[in-house]
Amino acid sequence: MAELLEEQRESWGTRGGFILAAIGSAVGLGNLWGFPYKLYSYGGGAFLIPYIIALFLVGIPIMILEFSIGHYTQRAAPDAFKRGHKRFEMVGWWGIVLAFVIITYYPVILAYCFSFLWYSIVGIFTGGELPWAGEGIVGVENAKLFFNETYLGKIDGPNLGSIRWNIVWPLIITWVTMYFCIFKGVKLVGKIVWLTVPLPWLMLLILTVRGLTLEGSMQGLAYYLDPVWSELAKPITWRYAFGQVFFSLSLAYGVMITYASFLHSKSDINNNAAIISIADFATSFVAGLAVFATLGGMAYVTQLGDNPVAVEAVAETGPSLAFVAFPYALAQLPYSAWFSFVFFFALVTLGVDSAFSMTESILASIVDKTGWRRCIVLPVMTVVGFLFGMIYITQGGFNWLGTIDGFVNGTWGIAFMGLLECVVLGWLWRIKTLRRHANSRSDWRLGPWWDYSIRMVIPVVLGALFFWQLFDDIFGDGFLRTPEGEWILTNCVGLSIVALVPVIAVILSIIKGRNDIEGQEHPENNLPIGGRREGAIAFITASIIAALLVLWLTVPISDAVKQVILWLMLSGGVIVMLLSNYVLDKHHRSTSQASWLARWAGIIATMDTSAAIAIILMGLVQTEEAEVTTAPIRDTLSGVSYIILAVVFLIIIGGLGWCFYRALAAAKDTGIQHPDEIGDESA
């Protein structure tokens, strides 16, 4: 079909250009401060177990899925989904609208990085003093004051207050930089990423070497790596691990679909996805080493003085790690302005290609749909994005940024979107067609397990996380209203935004698009339909289980009876899911297609199963959010931490080594140059 759709679509210059651009999108701010603090807060080295499981179970298969659909259809997300059925277009827009919400605030964080980069440069030229520097524990307060008051002028509560003009210029610089990176199309992006990907890696390497050679670095690494196994018993650890994998790999926002749509028609899919995912993990892990080794060095230096500061006193979560804790730690050490420059330069170069990947994805979706010219849509988007960004650079904007990010990147936004994508492509598309497409041009092949994982395993896992959060929010106290009955405005707005996203997506999908793509649905939709009877039985059973689940949640019955019903519903859900899967497989193997009843039965049964699992998980964990356990205080790494380090490096080096070996072996087998490179030469 890719060949069918072949037209004058742009393409990446080389295979390397595409891989680096996708790595550029994946490796971003989330790697340098998101991953280290989550790992530290949720079990240290133990967090790596759910993370690595999530990476291989969900991350790599979904990245392959996004690459295959983008490449197969040669379209950005909305049109790509539309090829399956015209009603699926809204799924693509859903992700794109979510990406639009992120692109209103992600550049604001980048603007902070630009400002801090500027302070570091000024520091270098004015004798090495950073404006937030201060001794001992007082210095921690200084760093907090500098970020929150001097820089953000932060006010508490939902009020926005006035605009912070000191952040307007950095925000303009951010948008202008993004504009110039993508205004010429993906060929230029494919070249720019040769700079924006290796540069932060180099900076990270400098910070890691410097961190590890500091006296006391082991103290920091002990916080980062020493496992707290009890955290594994808390589902929140698993929820964070899966969420982080999604965000970090830029999945579910249509970015990877769009990037793959610009790939040459014979390019590899499976191996590229594995290389990109493992490289992203490697970056996160090394970033954590750099951050915590430096915090250890800082702790050691302050312990020598009169004012000791422990690692946990500064190792805060979220933006504070990048704009308070780390700048403070650097300020305690020699050549602070230089290393602060290296750190913020790394952040800027890491974040800019993630930010423009989202812009490119939105842009390509609009251009594909309307046929409008890039040179008109991009400036308009830049101005609109900047104007929305002004909301977040007010005095109260930072609070809103945190809340909205929590919704969009949390279970309500990203996990639900990922779930939807798998369910639609797994049950309603012919997933096998995508696998065949990917295998026919890849260095290694996927087995049928991939179909089942997209159709059942991943939706059950993501569905369980989604329902678990949903039940937590609905039945827990203080989500939309305080226990005193007052509305919590930030959460109400956050929830309204995620609820508005599908509405906007539906409206966008209804608007009539360019003529040349109208009515080009997948030819397999015209095959005769089979499996109506089995489908109807499965559909009715799955719906009954869903109704029972609602009753289970709302009607009071005795606990013992409830437990029995719950396990019955769980088994019922699994059986109907497997039955629907069997009906789909049977018909997709022949020259017919499975009835819509069987497909929808599969979807409902998958949701039944995940909701039942979520209820069981909820029962297991009552106090999980109450306290966060940190790693024990030590000056040396425990033996287990060394084993963890060795295993992680083995996975990274072994995984990447295997991927490159397969790429080389495939090139040798065919004896030809990679198609992308041929494309480049002829270009």
Ligand code: PFF
């Ligand atoms: N993956 C990026 C990071 O880790 O910072 C963030 C991101 C980029 C999320 C692009 C979503 C996206 F579409």
